[in-house]
Amino acid sequence: MPDTPALPRRIAHLDMDAFYASVELLRYPQLKGLPVVIGGGRRRVDDMLAQLQQERPEREWTSDQLGEIPVDFFPVLKDYTGRGVITTATYAARQFGVGSAMGMMKAARLCPQALLLPVDFDEYRKYSRQFKRLILDIAPVMEDRGVDEVYIDFTHVPGGQREGGRVLARLIQKSIFDATGLTCSIGVAPNKLIAKMASEFNKPGGISIVQPEDLQTLIWPLPCRKINGVGPKADEKLQQHGIRTIGELASRERDWLVEHFGKSYGAWLHDAAWGRDERPVVTESAPVSMSRETTFERDLHAVRDKAELGAVFTRLCEQVAADLQRKGYVGKTIGIKLRYDNFKSVTRDQTLAHPTADAQAIRQTAGQCLKRVDLTRRLRLLGVRVGALVKAGDAANREESRKIPPGAVTPAFAASSRAETPQLFD
Ligand code: TTP
Ligand code: MG
Ligand code: MG
Numbered sequence: 527m528p529d530t531p532a533l534p535r536r537i538a539h540l541d542m543d544a545f546y547a548s549v550e551l552l553r554y555p556q557l558k559g560l561p562v563v564i565g566g567g568r569r570r571v572d573d574m575l576a577q578l579q580q581e582r583p584e585r586e587w588t589s590d591q592l593g594e595i596p597v598d599f600f601p602v603l604k605d606y607t608g609r610g611v612i613t614t615a616t617y618a619a620r621q622f623g624v625g626s627a628m629g630m631m632k633a634a635r636l637c638p639q640a641l642l643l644p645v646d647f648d649e650y651r652k653y654s655r656q657f658k659r660l661i662l663d664i665a666p667v668m669e670d671r672g673v674d675e676v677y678i679d680f681t682h683v684p685g686g687q688r689e690g691g692r693v694l695a696r697l698i699q700k701s702i703f704d705a706t707g708l709t710c711s712i713g714v715a716p717n718k719l720i721a722k723m724a725s726e727f728n729k730p731g732g733i734s735i736v737q738p739e740d741l742q743t744l745i746w747p748l749p750c751r752k753i754n755g756v757g758p759k760a761d762e763k764l765q766q767h768g769i770r771t772i773g774e775l776a777s778r779e780r781d782w783l784v785e786h787f788g789k790s791y792g793a794w795l796h797d798a799a800w801g802r803d804e805r806p807v808v809t810e811s812a813p814v815s816m817s818r819e820t821t822f823e824r825d826l827h828a829v830r831d832k833a834e835l836g837a838v839f840t841r842l843c844e845q846v847a848a849d850l851q852r853k854g855y856v857g858k859t860i861g862i863k864l865r866y867d868n869f870k871s872v873t874r875d876q877t878l879a880h881p882t883a884d885a886q887a888i889r890q891t892a893g894q895c896l897k898r899v900d901l902t903r904r905l906r907l908l909g910v911r912v913g914a915l916v917k918a919g920d921a922a923n924r925e926e927s928r929k930i931p932p933g934a935v936t937p938a939f940a941a942s943s944r945a946e947t948p949q950l951f952d
Contacts, residue, residue, distance in 0.1 A: 533681050533682065533687060534681070534687070534716065535679075535681050535716055535717065536679075536680040536681050536686055536687060536690065536691045536714055536715075536716070537677060537678070537679055537680065537681075537714070537715060537716065537717050537718050537721045537807060538665075538677065538678040538679075538680050538691060538694075538695060538698075538712050538713065538714045538715075538721055538725075539675065539676075539677055539678075539712070539713045539715075539718065539721035539722045539724065539725040540661070540675060540676050540677075540678060540698065540710050540711070540712045540725065541674060541675040541710060541711055541712075541725045541726070541729075542657065542674035542675070542708060542709075542710045543617075543708075543709045543710055543711060543729060543730035543731060544614055544615065544616050544617060544620075544730065545614065545650065545673065545674035545708075546564045546613050546614045546645065546650055547562055547563070547564050547614050547615060547616045547619075547643075548616075548708050548709065549646075549649055549650050549653050549708070550562065550564060550643050550646070550649075551616070552653075552706075552707050552708070553571075553592045553593070554592055554593065554595065554600075554643075555593050556593055556594075556595070556596075556597055557597065557600070557616075557641060559618055560597070560616070560618055560640075560641060561615070561616060561618045561619035561621075561622060561624070561637050561639065561640040561641065562615065562616045562618070562619060562640060562641045562642075562643060563603060563612045563614070563615045563616075563619055563624060563630070563633060563637075563640050563641070563642055563643070564612065564613045564614050564615070564642075564643050564644075564645055565610050565611055565612040565613050565630055565642065565644075565645065566606065566608070566610040566630065566642060566644050566645075567610075567644050568644055568645055568646065568647075570646075571589060571592065571646075572589075574595075575587050575588070575589060578595060578599060581599070582596075582599070597641070600641040600642070600643070601641070601642045602638065602639055602640065602641055602642065603630060603633055603634040603637060603638055603639070603640040603641075603642050604634050604638030604639070606630050606631065606634055606642055607631070608630065608631075609629065609631075610629070610630045611627060611628065611629055611630065612624065612625065612626060612627065612628050612629075612630055612633055613626060613645055614626050615633075615640070617730055619637055619640045622636045622637035622640070623636045623637075624636050624637050624640060630642070650673055650674075651673065653706060653708065654673045654674065656705065656706055657702050657705075657706060657708065657710070658670065658676060660698075660701050660702050660705055660706075661676060661678060661698055661701075661702070663701075664683070664694070664697060664698055664701060665678045665679070665680065665683045665686070665694065665698070666683075666809075667679035667682075667683075667807050667809055668807070668809060669807045669808045669809060672814070675725075677718050677721065677722075677807045678698075678807065679806075679807040680694055680695075680714060685697065689735065690714060690735035690736075690737060691714030691735060692714070692733055692735050694714075695712040695714055695733045696733065698710075698712065699712065699731075699733070709730055709731045710731075711725050711726070711727075711728060711729045711730060711731060711732045711733070711734075712725055712732075712733050712734070713725035713726070713727060713733075713734045713735075713736065714733070714734070714735050714736070715735075715736040715737075716736070716737070716738050716801070717801070717802075717803035717804070717805070718803055718805050718807070719753070719754065719755075719798055719801070719803035719805075720736050720741075720745060720801055720803070721736075722754045723736075723745065723748065723752050723753070723754070724736045724744075726752075727744075738801070741800070741801045742773070745772055745773075745801060746771060746772050746773030746776060746799075747771055747772075747773060748771060748772050749761075749770060749771060749772070750764050750769060750770065750771065750772055750774075750775055752772070753772065753795075753798050753799075755794070755798065756795070756798075760787070760791075760795075763786075763787070767786065772798075772799050773799075775795060775796075775798075775799040776796075776799035776800055778796070778799075780792070780793060780796040783795050783796050784796075813853070813855065813915055814913060814915060815857065815859075815911050815912060815913035815914075815915060816846055816849045816850055816853070816855065816857070816911070816912055816915065817846060817861075817863075817909055817910060817911035817912070818842045818845040818846050818849070818909065818910055819842070819863060819907060819908065819909025819910070820838060820842065820907065820908060820909070821865075821906060821907045822838075822905065822906055822907070822908075825867045825904035825905060825906045826904060826905050826906075827904045827905070828901035828902075828905070829901075835905070835908070838908060839889070839892070839893075839896075839908060839910070840885075840889055842908065842909065842910040843885050843886075843888045843889040843892055843910050844885045844889075846885075846888060846910050846911070846912050847883055847884060847885035847888055848885075850883035850912060850915075851883045854917055854918045854919070855883065855915040855916065855917060855918060856881035856882055856883045856915070856916060856918050857881050857882070857883070857912035857913055857914050857915040857916070858877050858878045858879070858880060858881040858882065858914045859875050859876070859877045859878075859912065859913040859914040860875060860876055860877075860878065860888055860891035860892050860895065860910075860911070860912055860913075861873055861874060861875030861876075861892070861895060861910070861911040861912075861913060862874055862875070862892050862895040862896055862899075862908070862909065862910055862911070863907070863908070863909035863910075863911065864899055864905055864907065864908060864909075865905065865906050865907035866903040866904065866905060866906065867903060867904040867905070867906055868903070869906075871907075872899050872900075873911075874895040874896075874898045874899055875895060875911070875913070876891050876894055876895050877914065878891060881914070881915075881916055882912075883912075883918065888910065888912060892910050
């Protein structure tokens with residue numbers, strides 16, 4: 527008997543559609559189809575109801591009537607002033623050119639009538655956990671890639687090979703929609719790299735199947751930037767060499783790419799352009815962030831207890847850095863958390879251009895965050911957090927780690943951190 531041939535690898539990438547906005551529309555179905563953007567403060571539903579009660583006292587407003595709130599009660603983008611940034615926008619708003627990471631004032635010029643809703647991370651995390659649980663019930667080999675996306679290994683799942691994965695993808699979409707009312711898009715391909723690109727092909731609500739023989743027709747026409755791991759810097763450099771599409775990248779000799787982009791990144795670019803990627807789907811859920819915090823024996827004051835606070839702060843940064851290095855992660859969102867003597871907490875974060883696990887770099891950025899909080903009150907707790915983690919050796923991260931070796935502090939960094947340290951708690 528000949529051996530049964532091994533099944534071809536079928537890897538899915540699933541990404542929720544307009545995730546934060548779609549979760550908001552579950553509580554405010556009256557906004558369906560309208561341009562809506564999510565951003566600005568973290569106003570709570572309770573505050574909104576209180577305001578509603580004040581402005582429209584003719585009836586009682588409770589949290590189970592959110593769907594009855596008149597559309598004209600919601601704030602619109604044109605009335606917004608400030609420096610807030612949009613986290614995401616509904617597809618109706620995207621038609622006006624509005625999207626993630628855009629400043630809200632700019633978005634207001636493009637789509638003044640868009641409704642503006644505050645972010646509610648707890649709610650998004652709740653739905654995030656729910657849709658991932660639903661997937662795991664159907665396909666057990668799943669890799670968590672953040673709040674709204676996962677990779678799923680379809681290879682050995684019943685139905686996972688049928689129509690290239692379309693049958694299973696449809697089942698997962700239906701299961702998520704029936705349980706939550708949320709839609710997602712799925713790409714199924716021979717590996718993660720292509721699956722990630724494919725999930726974007728038919729957003730929202732799409733399924734895209736890519737077979738190895740589709741490389742030339744479906745992948746090569748795309749701009750290099752669509753490769754997860756080609757950032758703006760690498761893309762700019764590729765363009766300087768006249769390489770715009772993945773096909774143009776594929777036509778370059780591997781040696782040429784190595785010569786111009788370094789041994790590791792150059793070789794990786796070549797493999798990526800030829801659709802080669804052997805990374806497994808890793809089920810162990812990767813941490814999203816790592817943090818250290820400490821509650822003081824007695825409440826400390828930023829000026830009077832400056833030395834003590836400064837030392838604690840540095841130690842927390844060193845501990846987080848050590849945690850990251852031990853577990854092999856780097857992260858680029860550096861955050862702080864304070865709790866005041868009145869038990870009110872505040873957090874601030876700042877995102878670096880490159881992920882790091884370096885204590886000094888963390889200390890420097892966390893210090894910047896500290897400048898953005900009120901330090902006149904006494905503090906009872908201080909915490910430092912590094913988020914947006916990626917594995918230190920990930921392909922997606924190679925470009926950065928090549929430019930900034932782990933642990934290295936650029937001269938600019940070192941100089942500014944020297945200048946800033948003494949003023950931190952002033
Ligand atoms: P994405 O999956 O990139 O975007 P999306 O789900 O809103 O829309 P799409 O249909 O194109 O997938 O990001 C998931 C969530 O992460 C998004 O809803 C909000 C948040 N986010 C930010 O807060 N800032 C950002 O710059 C981006 C890109 C996303
Ligand atoms: Mg999404
Ligand atoms: Mg996503």
